[in-house]
Amino acid sequence: MNIDKITQPFTEIFPGDFSGNTIQRNTPKVLFSTVDPVGFENPELIIFNEKLSEEIGLGKFNKDDLNFLAATNLPKNVKTYSTAYAGHQFGNWAGQLGDGRAILAGEITNEAGETNEIQWKGAGATPYSRHADGRAVLRSSVREYLMSEAMHHLGIPTTRALSLCFTGEEVVRDMMYSGNPQNEKGAVVVRTAESFLRFGHFELMSAQKEIKTLTELTDFTIKNYFKNITSQGEQKYKDFFSEVCTKTADLMVEWFRVGFVHGVMNTDNMSILGLTIDYGPYSMMDEYDLNFTPNTTDLPGRRYAFGKQGQISQWNLWQLANALFPLIKDEKFLEETLNSYGNYFWKAHDKMLCRKFGFDELKKEDEEFFINWQGLMQELQFDYTLLFNLLEKLESISDIKTDFQKISYGFLDDAKIEKLEDFIQIYSLRLKANTISKEESLDLMRKTNPKFLLRNYLLFECIEEINNGRTELLQKLTKALENPYEEIFPEFSVTRPPNYDDISGCSMLSCSS
Template sequence: MNIEQIKQPFTDIFPGDFSDNPMQRNTPKVLFATVKPAGFNAPKLIAFNPDLAEEIGLGPYEEKDLDFLVGNHLPENVKTYATAYAGHQFGNWAGQLGDGRAILAGEIINKDGKKTEIQWKGSGATPYSRHADGRAVLRSSVREYLMSEAMYHLGVPTTRALSLAFTGEDVVRDMMYNGNPQLEKGAVVIRTAESFLRFGHFELISAQQEYKTLQDLADFTIKNYYPEITADGIDKYKQFFENICTRTANLMTEWFRVGFVHGVMNTDNMSVLGLTIDYGPYSMMDEYDLNFTPNTTDLPGRRYAFGKQGQISQWNLWQLANAFHPLIKDEKFLEDTLNQYGTYFWEAHDKMLCRKFGFDELRESDEEFFTNWQGLMQELQLDYTLFFNQLEKLNPESDIKSLFENVPYVILTDQRVKKLEDFAKKYQDRISSNTISEEKSLSLMQHSNPKFTLRNYLLYECIEEINSGKTEMLKKLTRALENPYEELYPEFSAKRPSAYDDTTGCSTLSCSS
């Protein structure tokens, strides 16, 4: 890999703390602190993403590159750093936060001029580690490496993963925060994004009343990541906020399309570019449940449950609006924009459902259809992915019980079969009124409904195998997630086995996950 191309334009523009001190502390009036990765004596590569390396301009992997992938070797021109940000966590203002176990190497520009930031996760403590060690364990690193790539291939805006490696050291973690700490294998992921800028970066500066730096950061973000914005003055910042709202709504719609539950939608985990960022206690949907949260820390309130992700994203945007107010100074504009957000999101959401069902367009009567469908999904505990896969096979001659027998997580009694039959009739009546061909309808469904999603139980099994020194399942999952709209491995297209219903690290996850 050609790591000498990595540059650091961000640090040339904004104030920072150049003490190279990883000790936890407040860093008021600065946006970053220089800090070096911890370094590891016996690293071992687990996985590398050659397609991404080529795409971003790093080129093919060589054995000597392992030292860079874990932060042991740095290009001469690079001074690594962690950024400071703030945020609202579970609805409460948390003050200064920051990159607690992430360290930025900088930015690389490929031959087409595309910029990509490169960041280690799990490479040691930073000033923002808040009494933690800045390390990462294998299970959380595997989950981030695989899921970020899975989301990319599903067509969902996301950060991506370049590499996954053992650090060669053990890390102490209390997985469920219940007083049972254990040694786990340490790992480092290199993740990439166009930018890792978050709502929380703007929240921190605004809360500190550093309004000139706030304006500089907004200008920097617009210039580098929002070229479509051409207005000047306050109108520029208004368009910036509107565009963030649109990107966020589109992202939430994509999460609903594939059945993704983030699990910890704090404002510091929200990207101003509309990317899925920070893969912690997430889950893909097994049985459909609007009230499902994979995060034990989110119980019992279920603030970040699947069905609440739209409204929570709007709440988070309200906090960003407060941070932007010193630039925009127009309360009515901000209020109107946020009120319109709900309208835009639900229209985008329902149009997305139309594509999943193969409908030609969104009609007024479809709202009742979707409401009834959601009720059926929850009552029969139907598997979200498998339901739509089977629906694509539905025809007037279908035996409904046989078609859907492997979809519910409850026993299909005669009464439940009758409810499925009633739904199927209403669905076929709606499909028959389409103004598009059956082929076009089916194509809409096939491009909207993945055949493969990276379920938690598959991740759990993969992590267990890697812990035992095997990588065959990792390779199979990688091939499957790179082709999610094909059924490469039928054994992966199945309901969660009941043996995993109450398995820690599979059905139940914490922020440590």
């Protein structure tokens, strides 16, 4: 790989604490601290994303690159650091946070002039580890590697994964916070993104009243990542905030499209570029449920439940607005922008549902159709993904009860079948009102509705296999997630097997997952 081309422009612009140690502490008035990865004596490569490596300008892998992927014996041009940020966690101000187990190597620019940051996750403690060890376990690392790549191939903005390695260490974790810690295999992921900047970076500088640095950070962000903004003065910052709102709303709509539930939408886990970031207790939804949260830490309030993600993203944007107020100083503009967020989100959401159902455009009566559909989904306990896959084949269904029972997590009695038949009749009439052809309608559905989703039980099985020294399922899942709109492996297009219903890691997870 072309590791010698990695640079650190971020650290050249902003103030930093150059102490180069990992003592957990506050670092006021700075955005980053230099820090050395712990280094691992016996790393072992599990999987390497060669396509991504070529794409971002690192090139092909050779055996000498293992040390870099495991953050060990690094070349002199790589000067590692972690960033400080703040955030609201579960609605409460948490003060200074930061990259607790993430260490940045710098950034790489490819031949097309596109730049990506490169970051290890699990390579040791940083000043922001809050008395933790900065390590990562295999299960969380596999989940991050595979799901970030799955989201990319689904067409959803996301950070990406370059490699996954065993560290050769064992790490102690209490997976469900039950007072039963266990030794687990340690791992490290290398992930990439155009930028890892979060809402929390802006919140930290604003909370510390470091307005000069806040201004420089915002200018840096606009110059490097919002190049379409050409306005000046206060208007530049208004345009910036408006675009962040749009990017965030668009991301939420994409999450709803595929049934992704992040599980921990704290402001420090919100990308300023509208990327899906920090894959912790996430889940792809099996049974449709607006109240579903995969995060045990989110119970019983379910703040970050599937159906609340649009609302929470707006709440998080309010916090970003507060952070940017010293630059914008126009309370009316911020209020109007945030109050219009819901209208933009729901219109984009309903247009997305139109594509899922194969409708030509959003009609006034579609709102009632969607509301009735949501109620039916929850009552009949249908699998979110498989329902749309089945609707694509509606004309070929000969036995409604048999085929729809296969995608339900409950029992379909006669009364429920009658409701289903009424829905199908209404749906068929709506399709006939389309101004596009039947094939064009199906094409919309096929491009919008994935055939493969990386469900939690599949991840659980994959992690178990890797723990036991096998990677066959890992390779199979990688092929499937790279082609999510094709049914390459029909055995994956089924409801979650009932034997996984109550197994930790298959439906519910903790923040340590």
